[in-house]
Amino acid sequence: MTKVTMTVNGKAASGDVEGRTLLVQFLRENLRLTGTHVGCDTSQCGACVVHVNGKAVKACTMLAAEADGAEVVTIEGMAGADGSLNTIQQAFQDHHGLQCGFCTPGMVMSAAALLSENPKPTETEVREYLEGNICRCTGYHNIVKAIMAASGQDVGVIAAE
Amino acid sequence: MPKDHGIGASPKRREDVRFLTGAGNYTDDINIYGQAYVxxxxxxxxxxxxxSVDTSAAEGMPGVVRIFTGADFxxxxxxxxxxxxxxxxxxxMQEPAHPVLAQGKVRHVGDPIAAVVADTPEQARDAAEAIEVDIEELPAVVDMKAALQDGAPKVHxxxxxxxxxxxxFVEENKAAVEEAFGKAAHVxxxxxxxxxxxxxxxxxxxxVGDYSRATDESTLYTTSQNPHVIRLLMGAFVLGIPEHKLRVVAPDVGGGFGTxxxxxxxxxxxxxxxxxxxxxxxxxxxRSEAFMSDAHGRDHVTKIELALDADNNFTALRTETxxxxxxxxxxxxxxVPTWxxxxxxxxxxxxxxIYVNVKAVFTNTVPxxxxxxxxxxxxxxxxxxxxxxxxxxxGVDPVELRRQNxxxxFPYATPVAVEYDTGDYNATMDKLxxxxxxEGFDARAEESKKRGKLRGLGxxxxxxxxxxAxxxxxxxxxxxxxxxxxATVRVNATGSISVMTGSHSHGQGHETAFPQVIAEMLGIDESMVDIVHGDTANTPMGMGTYGSRSLAVGGSAMVRATEKIINKAKKIAAHLLEASEADIELKDGAFSVAGTDKSVAWGDVTLAAYVPHNYPLEEIEPxxxxxxxxxPSNFTYPAGAYACEVELDPDTGRxxxxxFAAADDFGNVVNPxxxxxxxxxxxxxxxxQALLEGAAYDENGQLLTGSYMDYAMPRAEDVPFFQVDHSCQTPCTHNPLGVKGCGEAGAIGSPPAVVNAxxxxxxxxxxxxxxxDMPLSPSRVWAAMNG
Structure with a gap:
């Protein structure tokens, strides 16, 4: 077992892990941060996306030990201290960008990473960026719309949700 | 002006907040003290x-609690x-046994042979690798027609x-259908x-299975669309546990789609x-296990024949599937392939x-x-x-050929045993x-052509x-x-309401939409109504959610229960107002005596029901x-018209x-x-389905599409913004909400539009x-073009 220490959502977190323990397992099982989901085993679906040192990372594809010393942000760290939804989360609710909610944490984390890189993405840029996030419920329509709305763009011209 | 509450409004979904903040409670988020892993x-x-299945080496592995095989079942x-x-x-039909763990034979890749229970998931997995299984491989049947040949290997x-x-189906029509084909002007x-x-x-x-020795009760937490159905099937037919000793909980469920x-x-x-x-x-x-153990869908091979008379009227239809x-x-x-x-x-x-023939075939593939x-x-x-x-x-317009037929x-009794209650297929086609x-298609096609692309409309x-049903x-x-x-509608003393429903929400937004119906009926705020679902311990026996049934059937149960509430509440209000029950009106959350300014609020009546100091106890219970x-007395019949416009790259077949436009008639709509x-x-x-997806087996029954690396799920880039309309509404005539159901329409109507295009x-x-044939992958399209 190896001891790992990292900052998760602004708080120090540590635990003993096996060498093979994935970051997502550490978050879900050791820290009980179950908002980060596991939807596949081939790094395709993106339900497990978190931010590690400011970059979007699939937490199923990184060992917990690799995140030793890192700053990690999960979906639980996205809302305001008073529980209020942030701009992206609010846009997902306003535009019905989620149904079953399982892919949603990864979508929100990917969207946040996209908007930090590209504050006003086009529809095509949003769709390309979401290549690594699969949603089975929404047909992506309202997810793309929500992300564009969160970037401050007028989405009124897009067919009504 | 769109409504801001009640039926027809689109309030934001209340379930979203927990899903957007990581506070959802999915089954994998449930951990019970002392749990082992299988x-x-x-x-x-x-x-x-x-x-043989030799577990002796595995049993000595670290953390192993017990290893089960087919013999244990x-x-x-x-x-x-x-x-x-x-x-x-x-x-x-021929109905084979389906053991929990394989007994004697394995019949598809993924068939479970043994189950290792250990202290950690890793220990269980490690020990499973140490089990020695001696399997004599037999020839597999994968192709359905080959499976029906004399001498084909038998799955069972x-x-x-x-x-x-x-x-x-309808067997009695078979001869008449054949006769009609004999007379057809065109087939x-x-x-x-x-x-x-x-x-x-x-x-x-x-x-997650749990058991209480104290009460002899079992609890199963599971990713199900219908926890009561699981309780009934598993309790009565598999494990012999009566319902009162078995609780099934399906908490937040991350999508179902039938499987x-x-x-x-x-x-x-x-x-x-x-x-x-x-x-x-x-x-x-x-996910790899899901690919080889979740029930698959579709997989039909069909020959269809359509007979028309000289005026292009459809005279008969015959299929073999x-x-x-x-x-x-x-x-x-x-x-599924029958009724x-x-x-x-x-x-x-x-x-x-119409005559439909279906041959259902066993093969060495996932059910x-x-x-x-x-x-x-x-x-x-x-x-x-x-x-x-x-x-x-x-040489006729495909739209006009449809319209003509x-x-x-309505009502219309089909020759295949169902009666459509309402519909207006011309209206949805006009809307589409x-x-x-x-009219603008030709210009768009010309523009595509300038870029070397082909354009089509289906x-x-x-x-x-x-x-x-x-x-x-x-x-x-x-x-x-x-x-x-x-549905059980429980009105609390202070007027808030809990609705316990047998329907199950796994993305459909029942927690938001169902209260809209109650709020409309009672004239109270939606925030006073909560929906409870997914737990057999606190919901009445229900059949769950599939077949676009939740609002049409579950919502109707909720309406019926709420009508009973209103009837009783009116009796209480009549007593409080010293008026005749027949004169009591319920409007905007208050009961009033018709033609007077006398009224009592919703909360006064609900409080009286639970604090019955001034109450007609001789007439009604507290x-x-x-x-x-x-x-339901009939099915509902949503219908519509869909159109797809594609661009095709002739160099690659992509x-x-x-x-993509969809004009649907869902009857009345509660939450647009x-x-x-x-x-x-x-x-x-x-x-x-039309462009990307397809589960593929090789001739030995190996699943070639066993992960998201091989099975092409639609991604954001594969779809456009959709045009969706449901303004054509012919309400269902036989359920109290006039609703028809909307969950499956998109998946039903869209594949032919894509292929037609x-x-x-x-x-x-x-x-x-x-x-x-679907999926219309680039290689298939290119081969068809150049074949």
Missing amino acids: HFLRSDVAHGKIN EGVGGLPCGWQVTDRHGEP DDLKNNLCYDWG TTLELVNNRLIANPMEPRVA KIFHYAEEAFCTFAARQLARPVKWTAS YANMGAYLSTFAPS LHGTLMAGNYKTPL VDAYRGAGRPEATYQLERVIDKAAREL FVTE LEMIDR VNCYIEACGI PSNLVGQLGARAGLYES GLEETAFYD VTIER MIVTGQVHGGLAQGIG VVDALQRAGKDVTHI
Whole structure:
């Protein structure tokens, strides 16, 4: 077992892990941060996306030990201290960008990473960026719309949700 | 001005906040103190005789609690099938045993052979690798027609052959249909494949079994669309646990699409093992396991023939379908190619004579069962494709050929045993044409051509039977269950309301939409109403959510229970107001005496019900809680018209969806935002089927598409923004809300639109291509163009 220490959502977190323990397992099982989901085993679906040192990372594809010393942000760290939804989360609710909610944490984390890189993405840029996030419920329509709305763009011209 | 509350409004979904903040409670988020973990050792061959399973080395591995094999389940029931189909000759279908863990033989890749329970998931997995299994591999049957040949290897040695049933519908019409074909002026024939799909809800299946020695009660937490159905099937048929000692909980469930209807071996195993070990047992599927253990969908091979008279009226329809059942009968598998498929073959058209033949076949593949639409997409696809082909052969406009044959008078009894209550197929077609700018197509095609691309437009209709289902009818058809729904409306003393429903929400937004109905009926704020679902311990017996039934059947039960509440509340109000009950009106959350200014508020009445100091105790009981069970008298029949415009790259065969429009008639709509979202999701799944998805097996029964690296899920780049309309509304006449259901429409109506559009693009380019089987991958399209 190896001891790992990292900052998760602004708080120090540590635990003993096996060498093979994935970051997502550490978050879900050791820290009980179950908002980060596991939807596949081939790094395709993106339900497990978190931010590690400011970059979007699939937490199923990184060992917990690799995140030793890192700053990690999960979906639980996205809302305001008073529980209020942030701009992206609010846009997902306003535009019905989620149904079953399982892919949603990864979508929100990917969207946040996209908007930090590209504050006003086009529809095509949003769709390309979401290549690594699969949603089975929404047909992506309202997810793309929500992300564009969160970037401050007028989405009124897009067919009504 | 859109409404801001009640029926017809689109309030933001209340469930979203927990999902958006990581506070959802999915089954894998549930951990019980002291739980052990199970790993299933699954067959890596499609067909084989199990000579031995040696667990001795594995048993000594670290953390191993116990290893179970098929022998441990010899005294335990198998997984039951919930529907018995009777064949053309009046004989029951062949129904093989389906053990929880394989006994004697393995029959598909993924068939569970042994289960290792250990202290950690890693220890369970490590120990499973140390089990020595001696399997004598047998020849596998994968192709359905080969499976029916004399001398083909038998999937089940104790059955006569691999034919589950040979079903004819309506058998009595067979001769008349043949006669009509003999007289036809034109016959169009099409052979096609409805490709095998894997539902792939984003949440893999999970089961956690728990057992209390104190009360002798078992609890199963599971990723199910219908916890009561699992309780009934598992309790009564597999493990012999009576309902009052068995609780099934399906908390937040991350999508279902049909594949989480069924009772699975892993659920029974975890419940069984928890009792055996007096310890909680948890299983979480990997996605790889999901691919080889979740029931698959579709997988039909069909020949369809359409007969027309000299005026292009449809005179008869005849189909022959081979339907893959896989290696075992999944819970509702036999009903899908029969009663959910044959009964829809009339489509939106007044074809007077129809004969459907379905041969259901066992193969060494994962069991096949209902997937979004279930039988109705298969019916719609073949019918709408053959009509398109007929229009081309006859040189007529495919839209006009459809219009000419539309059912226009309702109610309409089809020749395939169902009666459409309402509809207006011309209205949805008119709306569709308004949406798609058909007149502008030529200019768009010209613009595509300048870039070296081909453009095509496909249009089709669909109808489906939803609001499943009248129990007495489905009972006659072989269902081994009733298909009513239930609701308990509990009004609390201060006026807030909890609705306990047998419906289950796994993305459909019931927690938001159901309160809209109650709020509309009572004139109170939606925030006063909460929906409770997913736990057999605190909801009345219900049949769950599938077949676009929740609002039509579950919502109707809720309406009936609320009507009882209103009746009782009026009696209380009449007493408080010293008026006649007949004079009491309920409006905007207050009870008043008609024609006077005397009134009492909702909260006054509810408080009186629980603090009955001034109360008509001699007439009615205290309290305000009512339950209703609603059994529909007919199916509902959502219908509509869809159009797809594609661009095709002739150099690569790649097809892109440029525009997609859906004009649906769902009857009345409670929450337009949610309904539109349901259509979006269905469209993406249908487009996925048409262009991308397909479960593939090799000739040895190896699943070639066993992960997201190989099975092409639709991604954001594969779909456009959709145009969706549901303003054409012919309300259902036989349920109190006038609703028809919207969950499956998108997946049913969209595949033929895509394929019709691709064929249109190729025909416009002068290619003699009349059909390409789905998925229309670049290689298939390119090969068809250059073949």
